[in-house]
Every structure is written in structure tokens, then in C-alpha cells.
Amino acid sequence: MDGKVLLEAVEALVKIKKVDRNMVFDALEMVLLTAYKKESGSNAKASVSLNRETGEYKIYEEKTVVDEIHEDSENAINEITVEEAKKIDRSYEAGDMLRIDVTPKNFGRVAAQAAKQVMIQKLREAERGSIYDEFSGRxxxxxxxxxxxxxxxxxxxxxxxxxxxxxxxxxxxxxxxxxxxxxxxxxxxxxxxxxxxxxxxxxxHPGLLKRLFELEVPEIYSGTVEIKSVVREAGSRSKIAVYAMDPAVDPVGACVGPKGQRVQNIVNELHDEKIDIVRWDEDPAIYIANALSPAKVVSVSVWEEEKSSYVIVPDYQLSLAIGKAGQNARLAAKLTNWKIDIKSETQANEEGFGETDSADLDDDILGDIESDMGEEAKE
Missing domain, CATH: 2.40.50.140 (Nucleic acid-binding proteins)
Structure with missing residues (x-):
């Protein structure tokens, strides 16, 4: 194979597939050496000299100059007598290393096949590497x-x-x-x-829901609205807690979108998975009340050390707060990372946990919660 043709093939591979040039030449040297040994049947020590500027290559066998070759020696194949070495260059003495050009005359065809093999291999490796780099970043x-x-x-x-x-x-x-x-x-x-x-x-994965909101809601993408927590029971119901630093921005309304279109687009993508969008609050009592959407909450008592809470809801809201098979309460607990014990007003009074024991939500907070639990929370 002509050195110029080989060089052009390497340069094309480097340019099109962004493969490291030296890596291609290293692989070529290895394959050329393997091809030579297979072609010649020789087990002698050999090396390839590949000029990376011209593409020209030579194959050399490496011999140690000795006074006499012992045919039964394991190294005999890698030795040459002083007499034979001096025919090449009179300066050689015993102990010197000699490199003999053994490039076969008709090696071009073999070299071309070897080069093709490397090109295919490197193309495959480059393709795999670029695909991995592209998707690992995603x-x-x-x-x-x-x-x-x-x-x-x-x-x-x-x-x-x-x-x-x-x-x-x-x-x-x-x-x-x-x-x-x-x-x-x-x-x-x-x-x-x-x-x-x-x-x-x-x-x-909950991350799918989070990323869909980031793609659908400009305020989340810009950072105006922040997603604090996401939990899912995929295909059934999800809850997502959102927050806005600017009190003038309604984070729930931003996620719901005009006429509910933004959240509806996500619901459609997830094949009618119900999504509750709730307002995050640094006050755990308010946050827990919000998280139990769409149920209305009378009061929430919290114990910081145990990360547990006692929630009182109107009697007629108890089943809604707990949800089918406990789903609403379970998702709310996961969303807030708090243990939530829900009781109706009647149950709370029977247990002696009435208004004097619990932390009532004031009228303003209840108003906000009820507002958020309206059209903004998907049943």
C-alpha cells in the first residue's frame, strides 16, 4: 500500500470521525506487525517503523550479533553471526543489536487489508465513543x-x-x-x-415529571419558580412542590398555566397521570397542609425532632385526605419527608386532641391553601 494513500486514509478518519491521530497510527503499527508475522510465518522479534508524516513504513527483524549461533538455543532465531553482520556493515561486533529490513516485496496488498481493518475498527470505536460521550452527558x-x-x-x-x-x-x-x-x-x-x-x-422515574415541568414552564426554566420536591406513583398520581422567591409570583399558577394548559400537556404525555401541584413552604405545618391537596385541612401539629405531624381534617374530607388505599397521605409524606397522622375532627375530639392541643391554621393560610387546592390541583 502506497504511503501517500495510507496517510490520506488516516487523515480522513481523523477529520471526519474526530479520532486521535496517534491512536490510529499506533493501531496501524500493531496490525501491520501482526499481518507480517502471519504472512511470513516468522516468530523472530520484529518491529514496524511507520513514518507519521509520509505514511511510509518498514518492517524490521531485530537480531543480536553473536560469534556463533547455537541452533538448539531458544534465541537462535533472533541472532546473527558477526560474519553475516559484517556483510551488512563492517562496524558490527559481537553484542551489537542489528535491525534488518524484512518488508516483503508484495506486502502492499496485505498492508492495505490491515489498514482497512484498522479503519473499520477505529470507525466503530469512534462512533461508540462519541455516542457514549453524547448520551452520558444527558x-x-x-x-x-x-x-x-x-x-x-x-x-x-x-x-x-x-x-x-x-x-x-x-x-x-x-x-x-x-x-x-x-x-x-x-x-x-x-x-x-x-x-x-x-x-x-x-x-x-420522578425525574421525568420534573424535567417535563422544566420544559413546559418558562418560569421554572428561568429559575423564577423552583421545584423543591417530586414524588410519583407512576401512571396513577404524582405530587410536585414548587416555590417562588418573589412573593408576586404564583408558583402553582405558573405551573398550571393559562386555562390549565401547561399541566394538561404533561398529564397527556403521561397518559392521564393525576398531578397535584402544591406550594412549598418553609413552615412544615403549612407545607404538610398544602401537600395533602386536594383535601382541606383544619390544623397541623408538628414535632420537629421526630419529623412527625398530627393533621386534623373535616369529617367529610377524611377519605379524600387519606386517598384510595392511602395514596394521597403516602405521597404527601414522601413529598414533605414527614410522618403524617391524619384524623377527622370527630376522631381528634374523641382522642382529646382538640383545638387547645393543635396548631390551627389561621384564616389567611387556609384561604391560600383552599385557593391552591382548586383548579390548580388535578384530581
């Missing part, structure tokens, strides 16, 4: 793909340059997708494997 992000096929309840998603994997455990129960359906997923993990990068996707 862990925790939302990505849109196209459903390709489904096998053993695992969905494979076309992400453009690579397929993403949506395992059954990361799918929302009851969701069904057909080939060519568009799908938004959370990039859960990017793994390096011998077959290339593996992109693990999720539809159940």
Missing part, C-alpha cells in the same frame, strides 16, 4: 425517540444514532406503544459495554 434528561419494537416486554426506542432500552420495570403500568409511536423518556443510565453504549430509559 443522564437525567428527557429525550424523545421513536418506538422500534418490543421484545419480552422490553421496548427498544430509536434515538437516532443508537437504540435506547426501556425495560419493563421502567414502564408505566397499562401504557402500550406501537412501532413508530413517538415517546418521551428519562435517560436513567448510560452504560459502556463491549457492544457499545447502552442507553437505559425510564417512564416511571
Amino acid at each position: 443522564e437525567g434528561d428527557v429525550i424523545t425517540g421513536v418506538v422500534k419494537w418490543n421484545e419480552s416486554r422490553t421496548i427498544f426506542v430509536d434515538l437516532g444514532r443508537v437504540e435506547g432500552i426501556l425495560p419493563f420495570a421502567e414502564q408505566i403500568e397499562g401504557e402500550e406503544f406501537q412501532p413508530n409511536d413517538k415517546i418521551k423518556c428519562y435517560v436513567l443510565e448510560v452504560r459502556k459495554t463491549t457492544k457499545g453504549p447502552e442507553i437505559i430509559l425510564s417512564r416511571t
Whole structure:
């Protein structure tokens, strides 16, 4: 293979695929050496000299100059007598190292095949490396793909340059997708494997809901509104706590959007998953009351050390506050990271935990909570 042609191939690979130039030459030297040994059948010590400026290459066998070669010696193949060495250069003496050019005359074809092998290998490695670099930087992000096929309840998603994997455990129960359906997923993990990068996707991760709000609500994207906490029981119900430093900004209203369009877009994307948007507050009592949306709360008592609370709700709101199979109370506890014990007013009075024992929410706070629990909280 002509050195100029080899050099042009290397430079093209470096330019198009952004592969390190020296890495390509190192690989070429190794492959050329392997090809020579296979072609010649020689086990002698050999090396490749590849000029990285011209692309010209030579293959050398390395010999130790000795007075006499002992044929039964293991190193005999790597030795040359002083007499033979002096035929090459009269200055050689016993103990010197000699390099002999053994480049086969018709080695161009072999070299071309070896170079092609390296190019294919490096193209594959470069492609895998760039895909890994691209997607590893997107862990925790939302990505849109196209459903390709489904096998053993695992969905494979076309992400453009690579397929993403949506395992059954990361799918929302009851969701069904057909080939060519568009799908938004959370990039859960990017793994390096011998077959290339593996992109693990999720539809159940709370991060998906958070990122969807960031994409849908400009105030969150700009930092005006902050997402404090997100919890999900994917496919059923979610709660998200939001906060705005500027008291003039309504964080719940911003997330709900005009006529509820912003939150509705997210609900549609998650196939009618119910979403409660609640106002975060540094006062745990107020925050817990908000978190129990859409239920109305009479009072909340908190014990800081135990991170526990006692919530009183109107009798007719008890089942709503607890939720089906305890879901509303369970999500509120996860959202606030507080233990929540909910009692109706009748139960509280029977237990002797009435108004004198509990921290009532004043009228202004109750008004705010009831406002937030209206159209802004999705039932």
C-alpha cells in the first residue's frame, strides 16, 4: 500500500470521525506487525517503523550479533553471526543489536487489508465513543425517540444514532406503544459495554415529571419558580412542590398555566397521570397542609425532632385526605419527608386532641391553601 494513500486514509478518519491521530497510527503499527508475522510465518522479534508524516513504513527483524549461533538455543532465531553482520556493515561486533529490513516485496496488498481493518475498527470505536460521550452527558434528561419494537416486554426506542432500552420495570403500568409511536423518556443510565453504549430509559422515574415541568414552564426554566420536591406513583398520581422567591409570583399558577394548559400537556404525555401541584413552604405545618391537596385541612401539629405531624381534617374530607388505599397521605409524606397522622375532627375530639392541643391554621393560610387546592390541583 502506497504511503501517500495510507496517510490520506488516516487523515480522513481523523477529520471526519474526530479520532486521535496517534491512536490510529499506533493501531496501524500493531496490525501491520501482526499481518507480517502471519504472512511470513516468522516468530523472530520484529518491529514496524511507520513514518507519521509520509505514511511510509518498514518492517524490521531485530537480531543480536553473536560469534556463533547455537541452533538448539531458544534465541537462535533472533541472532546473527558477526560474519553475516559484517556483510551488512563492517562496524558490527559481537553484542551489537542489528535491525534488518524484512518488508516483503508484495506486502502492499496485505498492508492495505490491515489498514482497512484498522479503519473499520477505529470507525466503530469512534462512533461508540462519541455516542457514549453524547448520551452520558444527558443522564437525567428527557429525550424523545421513536418506538422500534418490543421484545419480552422490553421496548427498544430509536434515538437516532443508537437504540435506547426501556425495560419493563421502567414502564408505566397499562401504557402500550406501537412501532413508530413517538415517546418521551428519562435517560436513567448510560452504560459502556463491549457492544457499545447502552442507553437505559425510564417512564416511571420522578425525574421525568420534573424535567417535563422544566420544559413546559418558562418560569421554572428561568429559575423564577423552583421545584423543591417530586414524588410519583407512576401512571396513577404524582405530587410536585414548587416555590417562588418573589412573593408576586404564583408558583402553582405558573405551573398550571393559562386555562390549565401547561399541566394538561404533561398529564397527556403521561397518559392521564393525576398531578397535584402544591406550594412549598418553609413552615412544615403549612407545607404538610398544602401537600395533602386536594383535601382541606383544619390544623397541623408538628414535632420537629421526630419529623412527625398530627393533621386534623373535616369529617367529610377524611377519605379524600387519606386517598384510595392511602395514596394521597403516602405521597404527601414522601413529598414533605414527614410522618403524617391524619384524623377527622370527630376522631381528634374523641382522642382529646382538640383545638387547645393543635396548631390551627389561621384564616389567611387556609384561604391560600383552599385557593391552591382548586383548579390548580388535578384530581
